[in-house]
Amino acid sequence: MLKEYFRERAALVERELNRLVPVAGYPELIYESMRYSLFAGGKRLRPILLMAAADAVGGTGESYLHMACALEMIHTYSLIHDDLPAMDNDDFRRGKPTCHKVYGEAMAILAGDGLLTTAFEVMLSQPGVDHELIVAVSRDFANAAGARGMVGGQVVDMLATGQSLDAKTLKFMHQAKTGALFKAAVKNGAILAGATPRQVLLLSEYAEQFGLAFQITDDILDVVGNQVKIGKPVGSDSKNGKVTYVTLYSLDGAQKMAREAVEQAETALAEFGEKSAVLKELVRYLVTRDS
Amino acid sequence: MLKEYFRERAALVERELNRLVPVAGYPELIYESMRYSLFAGGKRLRPILLMAAADAVGGTGESYLHMACALEMIHTYSLIHDDLPAMDNDDFRRGKPTCHKVYGEAMAILAGDGLLTTAFEVMLSQPGVDHELIVAVSRDFANAAGARGMVGGQVVDMLATGQSLDAKTLKFMHQAKTGALFKAAVKNGAILAGATPRQVLLLSEYAEQFGLAFQITDDILDVVGNQVKIGKPVGSDSKNGKVTYVTLYSLDGAQKMAREAVEQAETALAEFGEKSAVLKELVRYLVTRDS
Numbered sequence: 001m002l003k004e005y006f007r008e009r010a011a012l013v014e015r016e017l018n019r020l021v022p023v024a025g026y027p028e029l030i031y032e033s034m035r036y037s038l039f040a041g042g043k044r045l046r047p048i049l050l051m052a053a054a055d056a057v058g059g060t061g062e063s064y065l066h067m068a069c070a071l072e073m074i075h076t077y078s079l080i081h082d083d084l085p086a087m088d089n090d091d092f093r094r095g096k097p098t099c100h101k102v103y104g105e106a107m108a109i110l111a112g113d114g115l116l117t118t119a120f121e122v123m124l125s126q127p128g129v130d131h132e133l134i135v136a137v138s139r140d141f142a143n144a145a146g147a148r149g150m151v152g153g154q155v156v157d158m159l160a161t162g163q164s165l166d167a168k169t170l171k172f173m174h175q176a177k178t179g180a181l182f183k184a185a186v187k188n189g190a191i192l193a194g195a196t197p198r199q200v201l202l203l204s205e206y207a208e209q210f211g212l213a214f215q216i217t218d219d220i221l222d223v224v225g226n227q228v229k230i231g232k233p234v235g236s237d238s239k240n241g242k243v244t245y246v247t248l249y250s251l252d253g254a255q256k257m258a259r260e261a262v263e264q265a266e267t268a269l270a271e272f273g274e275k276s277a278v279l280k281e282l283v284r285y286l287v288t289r290d291s
Numbered sequence: 292m293l294k295e296y297f298r299e300r301a302a303l304v305e306r307e308l309n310r311l312v313p314v315a316g317y318p319e320l321i322y323e324s325m326r327y328s329l330f331a332g333g334k335r336l337r338p339i340l341l342m343a344a345a346d347a348v349g350g351t352g353e354s355y356l357h358m359a360c361a362l363e364m365i366h367t368y369s370l371i372h373d374d375l376p377a378m379d380n381d382d383f384r385r386g387k388p389t390c391h392k393v394y395g396e397a398m399a400i401l402a403g404d405g406l407l408t409t410a411f412e413v414m415l416s417q418p419g420v421d422h423e424l425i426v427a428v429s430r431d432f433a434n435a436a437g438a439r440g441m442v443g444g445q446v447v448d449m450l451a452t453g454q455s456l457d458a459k460t461l462k463f464m465h466q467a468k469t470g471a472l473f474k475a476a477v478k479n480g481a482i483l484a485g486a487t488p489r490q491v492l493l494l495s496e497y498a499e500q501f502g503l504a505f506q507i508t509d510d511i512l513d514v515v516g517n518q519v520k521i522g523k524p525v526g527s528d529s530k531n532g533k534v535t536y537v538t539l540y541s542l543d544g545a546q547k548m549a550r551e552a553v554e555q556a557e558t559a560l561a562e563f564g565e566k567s568a569v570l571k572e573l574v575r576y577l578v579t580r581d582s
Contacts, residue, residue: 025438025439026443027443027446027447027450029446029450030438030442030443030446031438034438081400081401081404084397084400086395086396086397086400087397087400104377105377106375106377106378106449107446107449109372109375109377109378109400110372110442110445110446110449112404113372113403113407113442114437114438114442114443116404116407116408117407117433117434117436117437117438117442118433118437118438120411120429120430120433121430121433121434121437124426124429124430124433125430130422131421131422131423131425131426132422134422134426135415135422135425135426138411138415138429139411139412139415139416142408142409142411142412142415143412145408146405146408146409146412147316147321147322147325147405147408147409148316151321151401151404151405151408152317152318152321152405154401155318155320155321155398155401156318158397158398158401159318159320
């Protein structure tokens with residue numbers, strides 16, 4: 001049932017992204033490079049989280065497609081910039097050459113910049129939502145993407161490579177780098193659909209545990225995963241001298257932590273009942289995924 | 292009189308930027324690098340234009356400081372990314388080492404990303420303005436900064452280096468790369484202050500001519516300017532094989548075009564009378580500046 005739901009929602013996001021970042025445009029190369037990374041096989045996890053959170057509080061997730069797609073654009077921009085030679089210097093992402101390998105460094109920087117600005121245009125064009133709410137949600141997205149969120153997390157990550165890193169800093173880094181956008185997706189999906197403050201609080205707790213489980217699983221997959229399915233070489237973290245949940249807590253310890261995060265995420269969903277079935281399945285899927 | 296006005300408004304912007312991007316923050320390096328470029332001696336032209344346009348239609352420019360500062364952040368982010376080795380590879384800007392020369396390439400990419408996201412946070416936090424208006428203005432800023440504006444213009448610029456370029460493409464490139472943000476500043480300053488559609492139209496025309504005069508003067512200064520005052524080597528355009536207004540129209544031709552653009556900008560201001568004195572002085576100053 002989740003697979004079907006996933007497929008439908010991802011297809012919906014795909015169609016909308018395709019409309020929002022059209023093939024035709026001048027100069028062509030900027031649209032081509034933005035689309036290359038946008039349609040490189042992403043799971044559309046953030047858009048789906050936003051919509052599922054809206055559903056969980058009795059709303060209609062599909063009403064917020066602009067907001068959902070904006071998150072995917074922010075996510076994609078961050079991957080393009082993170083992959084750059086000056087940053088993580090990754091040649092492959094999801095089994096395909098990274099943006100700068102195909103279009104060169106300058107175009108990859110600009111494709112990222114283009115997606116980030118387009119994300120704001122798109123969220124600020126969300127139909128059917130009060131302007132006050134558009135402003136509040138967009139501001140929160142900007143905050144999650146910025147120096148207090150993704151950008152700040154990437155800086156900590158960069159400075160930490162090859163350094164020893166304590167558990168607290170590792171947690172902060174991931175909360176900022178990937179957790180903030182997951183949380184923004186879930187929290188604002190709920191807010192858009194008119195959630196009560198208590199619902200927002202509970203779903204934020206869900207999102208934090210979701211982010212934690214996601215990251216720990218990522219670190220585990222880097223050790224035990226299948227290179228073909230992950231789309232990048234296994235063991236690249238330890239080769240790059242990165243501190244991970246596995247290097248800090250051992251494989252067993254990390255697996256236990258991931259399970260605990262999933263349990264806490266489920267606990268936060270308890271009072272939403274059947275309406276949160278998708279969110280529940282999503283966090284369970286996270287820790288069993290193989291890529 | 293203009294000098295005094297300029298100094299006061301620039302100081303106002305400076306103080307607000309200082310408050311909006313604080314020294315203290317974690318990780319420190321992201322705030323330090325963002326501030327390095329933000330306080331590297333910019334003229335604050337875009338914030339001042341926005342405020343002067345609001346004044347010209349009978350508003351109070353200083354009421355829109357968040358919007359004004361957001362433009363300066365977008366401008367600064369674009370300079371940081373344009374200067375990168377993969378792009379224009381400039382070591383100096385306004386006589387100081389560029390962001391990546393001081394903080395390295397990775398940090399410069401992130402400082403730019405941080406400023407761009409902060410710009411959206413800041414404009415979406417503009418106090419005292421209707422949410423509907425905040426959404427409309429911010430969307431227009433995003434559009435001016437994106438693939439249809441600055442990012443698109445930079446792509447055309449990059450692809451054009453070393454290539455022959457016709458007059459139409461040169462004009463498009465500058466309109467997108469620098470003109471769009473000038474226009475967004477003036478147009479939205481007026482809109483924020485409650486301008487009539489006719490006023491918006493006239494001030495948009497002013498801004499387009501302003502942008503044109505600005506760019507032509509830039510190209511002229513690259514040939515006849517004073518290296519110390521400009522802060523970068525004179526003649527770098529022709530050395531880099533760039534087509535400019537001077538290479539296309541000769542020095543005389545370019546100077547004539549700049550004068551004509553200034554005249555047309557002044558014509559667009561005619562019916563605003565005394566209230567547009569600052570906008571008038573600004574465009575006159577443009578073509579007589581020496582850096």
